[in-house]
Amino acid sequence: MLEVVKLFEDSSTVDELGIGSVRDTFSNAFFPGTSTLHTRARYLLFIPWLVNDVARHRWPAEKAQGELRRRETELIHSLIAGQEVQGVIGRDAKKSLKTMPSALYWASLETLGIRRWKTTISGYFRNAAQRSSTIDDPDADGTSLDHLGMTHLPRMPEDLTTSATFDLSRDEAEFLKTQIATSKRDSLFAWLAIHHPDSGAGRLWEHEAHDEFPRPIAELVDEARRFHFTGTGPAILYNLILAELADNEELVEQFTGALSAWAEDLEVHGIFDGWDRQQFWTRLLHLNPRIRPATQTFLNDWWQLAATDTHASQAARDLVTMRELRLKRGRARITYADARSTWGVGAGTGPLDFRWSIARSHLNDIADGLEA
Structure with a gap:
């Protein structure tokens, strides 16, 4: 509950279209025992x-x-x-x-x-x-x-x-390193605590030791990378539709540009190249069988549109509109004008971090302590 409240402090992270279960599945798999509410390891x-x-x-x-x-x-x-x-x-x-x-x-x-x-x-x-x-x-x-x-x-x-x-003493850093490494042995958190706790990487897939990750972890990190790039697209389109309904030319221009930049990133980073999306769901559902079929269908439909460069089409708009309506019913902002007063501009467009920034802070604290 507290994490949900914190999400609303930054509207860009609000899960408007119900993909948070996928994001959190990655987060919990990579960094068990962390929370967006945490600050420092000590x-x-x-x-x-x-x-x-x-x-x-x-x-x-x-x-x-x-x-x-x-x-x-x-x-x-x-x-x-x-x-x-x-x-x-x-x-x-x-x-x-x-x-x-x-x-x-x-x-x-x-x-x-x-x-x-x-x-x-x-x-x-x-x-x-x-x-x-x-x-x-x-x-x-x-x-x-x-x-x-x-x-x-x-x-x-x-x-x-x-x-x-x-500042952690060496004994304290060794203790936390051991607890992370032994409590969740197969997690990325455990591997990093043992092998490479210090990092300045902005994203998981940019980690200095990325090429050394064990294969199962490396494959899951790659799935997270693809989801990171594709997952914000529906939210950008969602905000563009609301900007058009509000007749706000400045915001329309802003989100039109954001959607174009998003599509360009997909191409630059080769997000759909060789991506087995059936395998994606096999991995995710093994980690979290509670991900709803409707969420899977929505993302599969969105990915099909994005892969064919029709992410701004009427079909894409209809997909986003129906997704919000099914989730929120009478509170759906696209469908009901009265609900638009609560729109947080940019809602859901923030990057998907998978709690890496929190884990990185904890791990860097441990790395500094080990050198004390």
Whole structure:
């Protein structure tokens, strides 16, 4: 739900024509445990550190959650004191922040094997309160702790809530590298964590180690590349149709040019050359059998139009119009004039990133830590 809300903060990423299930299938396959709501890798340690530091007291769940919120607010101030500028969740809102980092990273902790108890945050505190044993103090070398429902974590820094940074120590980077590599062994995330965590590539298929990807991963990356280039075309046409209905000549010119540039990119990058689209769906449905047949039909029809350079024809317009109508019914903007007041110009035309920018940030943080 939070990710959907974030999508609407940037209208260019809104899934107006219902292809988000395909985009997310790629994202989850490549980078399990990531989210568009994430910022920096060290939150994957901040949260379990703070949660267990509160849980050790065995307080009732309500009191424990209040204490966790207080400490997460301290963390915001601590990161600011540590001169962190980008990536601080709640940097502006501070104590009035509605959704704390723990809520944003909680599911990821389980996916990456950092959290072993499969429960909510409040359930975690209840489980901790029900345990009869006390938590051991650190040994003399500071390496042994009872970590409750978390896997054995690196030691929490003493200055965590006074002056923290996003810089990972070598031990912390090794820990996160290991968790990513062992929790989802067949993913691109795991391969990159082990073999090539640092990257400045703007797109997955431009990665510096692309030629070294294992064959199954390389083939899926190529499918994602083709979908990246073809997937925004319907949204561009959708915005062009709405611009025409609004009689906005400036926007008509803008989206006409965008559609032409999109078609040119398909040719320049040879998107349809040798593309087995039946194999595309075989791969995708193996990863996510819940992709709707209607979505498959819509994309197949669109690809046929694009491959024959009829992406701006009346048939293409009818395809987009009917797709929106089937999805939204009375809220369809093309069909119903009253619904157009909510049109976000450029909706759905943003590039398909497949959460690479988030994963790249995490991996680069790990790479820097490994060199520390």
